[in-house]
Amino acid sequence: MTASRKSPTIQDVARHANVSAATVSRVLSAPERVSETTRERVHAAVSETGYTINQAARSLRLKAARTILMAAPNIGNPYYSTVLDAVIGEASSRGYSVLVATRIGDDPNRWLHDYLLSTRADGLLLFDGSLDTNSLHGLGAEGVALPLVAAYDEIPDPKVNSVITDNRLAAKRAVRHLADLGHTKIAHVIGPSRNQSTNERLLGFQEAMRELGLPVRQEWLHPGAYNTESGTAAAAQFLASGELPTAVFCGNDEMAVGLIHGMRQAGIECPRDISVVGFDDVSFAPYYNPPLTTMRQPREEIGRMATRSLIDIIEGGAKESDPVHVVLTSELIVRESTRTIR
Amino acid sequence: MTASRKSPTIQDVARHANVSAATVSRVLSAPERVSETTRERVHAAVSETGYTINQAARSLRLKAARTILMAAPNIGNPYYSTVLDAVIGEASSRGYSVLVATRIGDDPNRWLHDYLLSTRADGLLLFDGSLDTNSLHGLGAEGVALPLVAAYDEIPDPKVNSVITDNRLAAKRAVRHLADLGHTKIAHVIGPSRNQSTNERLLGFQEAMRELGLPVRQEWLHPGAYNTESGTAAAAQFLASGELPTAVFCGNDEMAVGLIHGMRQAGIECPRDISVVGFDDVSFAPYYNPPLTTMRQPREEIGRMATRSLIDIIEGGAKESDPVHVVLTSELIVRESTRTIR
DNA sequence: GAGTTCGATGCAATCGATTGCATGAGTTTC
DNA sequence: GAAACTCATGCAATCGATTGCATCGAACTC
Structure with missing residues (x-):
């Protein structure tokens, strides 16, 4: 209660409890090495003084x-x-x-x-x-x-x-899901290329397409940046590609949302005209309109x-x-x- | 280059530069107090040894x-x-x-x-x-x-x-916006009551309604928790209230999205059947369907x-x-x- | 040229917690 | 009953950086 001018140190506690600082330290970190009576005395002194350990000193000593x-x-x-x-x-x-x-x-x-x-x-x-x-x-x-x-x-x-x-496998499953629904014209919005996860998802996409015997069209691959803006940019690219894909696998949910948004502005509705799969299952995915089909990451x-x-x-x-x-x-x-x- | 077993200390640097630790410290924190030649020597020693300051020691000494x-x-x-x-x-x-x-x-x-x-x-x-x-x-x-x-x-x-x-004022402006569009049946989804911001927004809502001469119906006030789930719960409450509001002012965007989602599941479309204003302008707000009208917080x-x-x-x-x-x-x-x- | 000033640098104490070693009291063993 | 041992506790060094004070040499003043 009676707080001193500045934070109490282990010395203050020691003084209150009539023991050495070493003992206080031991009560705090290895209680079993201290007798019960002193232990109680120290605990009392700790709460009396309102002592909290000084992390800087501790870190310095312990190198942690x-x-x-x-x-x-x-x-x-x-x-x-x-x-x-x-x-x-x-x-x-x-x-x-x-x-x-x-x-x-x-x-x-x-x-x-x-x-x-x-x-x-x-x-x-x-x-x-x-x-x-x-x-x-x-x-x-x-x-x-x-x-x-x-x-x-x-x-x-x-x-x-x-x-x-399991990015690669997950990507394959996402593509398979689209194929199962009858889609053959499938595009992919890629994440930032410096990320390994991105490459894995791209590889999974390509692998799945190959296994399904579907062609991968270059103009249906858009290099994005994991943000909504690049989803919208992808929409623009696909719209300009002459033929529209009927489904898109997006590297993450942000880009999926951006894509759907961009498509809608051009009158292309999801899922009526185009199916979209995202990745991550971020918090708003189930609440989006339409609620987003996505690969949930734990x-x-x-x-x-x-x-x-x-x-x-x-x-x-x-x-x-x-x-x-x-x-x-x-x-x-x-x-x-x-x-x-x- | 030749890294020592453990992180070099200021002493190591001092030794390399043939000065005292005090001087090294001064070069780092008050360079003007050290002659240029030694300064250079110390800098060289720092990069030779790959020295980085030990924050724990520094914090302990400086109490910061x-x-x-x-x-x-x-x-x-x-x-x-x-x-x-x-x-x-x-x-x-x-x-x-x-x-x-x-x-x-x-x-x-x-x-x-x-x-x-x-x-x-x-x-x-x-x-x-x-x-x-x-x-x-x-x-x-x-x-x-x-x-x-x-x-x-x-x-x-x-x-x-x-x-x-300016939560209060912002809330008033949001309500005014709805009133300007001709709405008179306006509901509000409140945030968690322990937050002051919530209360301010609620006060703003009530104040605006009073000034506009519009009634505040109790069953059109839903106590939420700033998450999507409570938006959906609010939708359920309003749907059960007998008469549906034509507009809702939500305490944040999450709840707005949850509300729109819940309404849509009941066949009530936004903005066709109901107008919704959110609060915050979170990153996905412009990309939502419909893009969210909201009070942007900087x-x-x-x-x-x-x-x-x-x-x-x-x-x-x-x-x-x-x-x-x-x-x-x-x-x-x-x-x-x-x-x-x- | 002796006294004064000033700038650069070193010495050593300090911040607060931890821990190996020493000590001393009490207990066990033969 | 003395040696050996155990257990609880204290002493003091240590971690690494900072800084007030002291020192020392050089430059400056009259």
Whole structure:
């Protein structure tokens, strides 16, 4: 109650409880090494003083910040909000805080470096496959690998831990779904090419088309950027291509929505005139008009698993030498943006 | 190049440059106090060793973490993604990192306490008006106010700094817009009642209705929770109310979308049968079908201003005793979810 | 040329928590 | 009953960066 001028330190608590600072520290981190009577006395002193541990001092001494860094190219994308939520939940249940960084300047090496080598964060949750492996490996101290888990987007390096989804297969299933509905003229809106996930989805698309014996038309492939604008741009491109596809597989929901919007402005209605499959199943997908058929990605699961793995690695040291490679499965959610061809 | 076993310290750099650690420190923080020749020598040593500052040590010494904490009830809401983006941008341009916390257990006092009194964060960006003032004031050390800026949602305490929008006025304008289109049967989907912003919007709604001489029907007021589900629930309530409103003012876009969705399932089309105004103008609003008429909140601006104010307060100490109170104006964006009554 | 000033740099204390080692009291063992 | 052992606790060094004060040499003044 009677708060002192500034935050009480472990010394203050020690004084209150008539013990040494060492004992207070032990009560807090290894209670079983302290007798019950002193333990109680210390606990009382802690609440009397309103003591909270000074993380800076702790980090300095332990060389661990109990903080992880989540880096994503654009937190602005609604895809990440759910993931971030899950990351925070899992991290805080393990006693970790979460720092968030976006690509700021265009020198990822510099900012990652700043965060990680400065004991601000103990490990990195990387949601961005566009970083080159070399710069990442350079981050760990010599020999010691930096705790790093790549999530959502794979890093093309088997030594890097990853938690991803079955992008290739999922893309194939999405295309098959369209084919099952009778579509043969199928277009694809591609994500940003620097992402591995994008390439996997494109590969899945191409593979499925080949297996189905359907032609892939170049002008029905639009390179997008995972945002609504590029969906609308894709619509424009397809409209200008002479013949309109009857179905489109989009690399994510944002682009699907942008595409449907663009098409509608030209009088092409979804699903009446064109079927559209998205990817991700973001929060508004079921509420869109039409409700979006999409490949759901288990985003909470991705966030949780990635965080759990990262913290396991941080705490287990490098002893578990086998890299973690988790592949979660996406699920086709059929709603109303796809239907049988007339 | 020749990286040592562990991260180099300021001592290592000092040794390389044949100066004392004090000098290295000065080169880094007050270059003008060091002669040019040594400065160059030190810079060379820094890049040779690959030195990065140890933030824990720095924080301990300076009693400042150069980190702010953004606390929001549910980061999962797409509203926050844009704000967070802006916060990160502004913070990192000032050399600050951003920690993110969600409401975890239901003891906000405890977690805020943990973060703030433990030198993890120097200040708090609070996006949650539901915390009671007492617990907040308890946070600062005696006499010294904790650097705190309430954003988006006002704390009903003039001593707390805030960056908010003109919720009341904005709500009135939204209702006026509906009235201008000839609507008289207007419903309102309210946000979670613990939020001040919600109450302001409700007050604005009521005020506008009174000024327009329109009756407020109780069964046309639905208490929602700022998510899509409650929009759909509101639709159900209105449908069951005997008479259908011809227009609805929703407390945010999520609920607007949920409402439109729910109405459509009952065969009530927007804007044909019912006009809907949302609030926020989240990223998918212009791409919805129909594109959403909504009160745009300057979210980047909110994030940027709030962050800037917070850091100013942190760095300026408590010397600027006048609380900051910024009120940004919302803008009515007319799209296609509202139209003149038939 | 002796005294004064100034700029550059080093010394050493400090921030607060942790932990290996030492100590001392109490308990067990033969 | 003395040696061996256990258990609880304290002492003091340590983590790495910052900064007030001291020092030292050079430049300047009269």
